[in-house]
Amino acid sequence: MKTDFSKIFINGEWTSGSSDSQMKNTNPFTGEELVTTQAADKNDLDAAYKAAETAQLEWAKELPQAKQAVMEKAIEVMKENKELIIEWLIKEAGSTKIKATVEFGASMNILKEAATFPFRMEGKIMPSQQPGKENRVYRNPLGVIGIISPWNFPFHLAIRSIAPALATGNAVVIKPATDTPVTGGLLFASLFEAAGLPKGLLNVVVGRGSEIGDDIVTHPTPRLISFTGSTPVGKHIGELAGGALKKTALELGGNNNFIVLEDADIDQAVESALFGKFYHQGQICMSINRIFVHKDIYDEFAEQFIERAGKLKYGNPAEADTQVGPLINRDQVDRILKDIDATVEQGAKIRLGGKADGNVLQPTVLTGVTNDMPLAENEIFGPVAILIPFESDEEVIEQANKYPFGLSGAVHSANIEHGTNIAHQIETGMIHVNDQSVNDEAHMPFGGEKDSGLGRFNGEWVLEEFTTLKWLSVQHQRRQYGAFVDNTKK
Template sequence: MNTDFSRIYINGEWQNGTSDKTMKNTNPFTGEELVSTQAASKEDLDEAYKAAARAQKEWAEELPQNKRAVIEKAAEIMMDNKELIIDWLIKESGSTYMKANIEFRASLNILKESGTYPYRMEGKILPSQTPGKENRVYRNPLGVIGIISPWNFPFHLAMRSIAPALATGNAVVVKPATDTPVTGGLIFASIFEAAGLPKGLLNVVVGRGSEIGDAIVTHPVPRLISFTGSTEVGRHIGEIAGKELKKTALELGGNNVFIVLDDADMDQAVESALFGKFYHQGQICMAINRIFVHKDKYDEFEEQFIQRAEKLKFGNPAEQDTNVGPLINHEQAERILKDVEASVKQGAKVRLGGKVDGNVLQPTVLTDVTNDMPVAENEIFGPVAILIPFESEEEVIEMANAYPYGLSGAVHSSNIERGTQVAHQIHTGMIHVNDQPVNDEAHMPFGGEKNSGLGRFNGEWVLEEFTTLKWLSVQHNRRDYGPFIK
């Protein structure tokens, strides 16, 4: 398996990009330069898409067992290189050792689920209103899919599109985030190259968004653009893709709620909130953004939550007992602290943390927060927990649904039916009772409502996104066209 990630990958060949810009990849904790890559130009992108289009035609006709064999071999190679992948996740994306291991397992599950897709390209035979006619419906690959992967869970969220796309007979061109070009893109070229994937089916272009960001969407070859990232960028991608009549699968930002009802188990709720807020420094689209606690339980929850948050170890992600590592870059820390400062001016209190060392923001807890403060209105995407009291179910449901996001959420109650009824009223694509919002299972539909995205990933639902249907009718007997034909 190739481990030289200084070049891009097009048509089965490792080559230098032809842009005059160089991409420097640095460790967000140490600042160390990991690798430098000559960036891809629009000409490189065009070459990648054309190679993908050529290779896809033959791949679409490949026998299902042969497609599955490549996917299974890729899973073997992943296992053989587990420590390499985990090491790159730690040093490139700032993942803690625990997070990197969880991300690896989730990615492996996606890959294994994708190995079933070549045998799930089901069609149908349906009756016809015309005598002697048979209606057939075929499920076919779309063709070429453009994938733009994020920096927070780069390996998992890139795998979530790459593996299903290939397994359903498509070819792909991947543009990883500039902060994670290896774990979000180039490492897949190594894995699938070693797995025997035919040349041209997987291409990885490392380049700046300002140079190739729009072009990867507007190029005439791809029929679908799969993007995971911010709502702002996702809206732009949806707009320019729509002009070209391309499909999009968009998994975007969230303002996820964590609701603690007055009959909740406090220990369980506190533990769930700690994980759902501080896992991977809160840099997860599904991470808790707002913690709503019933006024009768607020003081108890606040005390326990702060006591437990104080014990979280923060710092070097390479140390196996670290809970909270660095943010991906210093701009993220500055953005978060700006919202914290503005909220404090409006009456919020910093009860824990609030300080930055390098790119490491201490686990931070704010109390006396209201639902209209910047830390509540904006997606934090960092290790800052905010506690908001509420008086009734009606009030918390209204506050939960106040913003135009709906990705994930959680409700805690000792009465399962009550928790479920509240969960039903939260306008979101995913929600969990007596758990936290950060859940992703390879066989369950993943996606959001409102400004949190379009479409669903995983399981049978990604088949709907990455394939298309064709109606083919067969007239077995000569058709009578009536008085039209005399």
């Protein structure tokens, strides 16, 4: 694999962008400059889309085994470059070694699942209401897909669109987040180049959102825009795409609930909450945002949770045993500290942490939080846990559903049916009983309700997103059109 990521990738060629601006990529922990890329402008984006459009016409006609062979070769290339990919996730995205390794494995699972897709482009033969007619339904690629990848799980959340799109006969143009141009984009150009993907099918434009952000959506070529990121940006993309009658696959923000019922195994619930809250510093769309604990066990849960959270090692993500690394940039740190201060002003109490060193925010826990305080209302996206007491099932269901998000969640109870009953009443696309909210399996539908997005990724569900259906009928015997045609003979 190529490892010089100072250029963008268009039509199978590594080239300098045409913009006057440069994209400086830095390590969020050390501040070290990793690589500087000459940014892409609208002309580069246009060239990428045109290359994709041309290449896709032939790719769509390729035999399924040819597409599958490229995906299987990509799996081999990924395995061979595992340490390189993990190293970049650590130094560019601030991933701990633990998180980067898990992200690599999850991405591999996506690629393996996508390798089956060329032989899963199923159609149907269906009956007709007309004599002698045969109805056929074909599943075809959409054409070109525009992908905007995020910075938090950049490799995994990019490949979950890239691999299925290519495997189903589409071409792609990727705009990675400005904080993670390598792990969210350029690594894939190198990976699929080494795997023998034909030129033009995968293009990576590294550029500023202010310069090409809207154009990647409004350009006439892409049929679908796949975006993972914040809800406000997702809504803007949805408006732009809707105006051009484009499809969207949007995985947006979350305000995920973690509900601990009065009969829960407290030790199990604490372990689940620690992982679901502090894994990757809480910078995951599925991370726990609000921890609701029944009042009868609130104090016991809080003490155990605070004690265990205080033992988490935070700091340098390159050290193998670090559990909480840096946030992606200082803006994120300052935003969260502001919400912590506002929540404390309204009566909450900091029981652990609450301070930052550079981009590393200490694992933080607050008690005495109510559901209308800033940290409860806003998506935290950082290593800050808030514990909210409740008295009844009805109360916690109402509070959990208060905000216009519905991505993931969890419910803990010793009574599986009780926990499942509560889970059914939470308005969310995904929820887990006696587990935590951060779950993603390559063959299971991933997506949210309400302001948490549109569409589903993974497995057969992403097949539905990235393909289109065509009805083709065949009239095997002469059709009689009745009086309408008979009258024309007179």
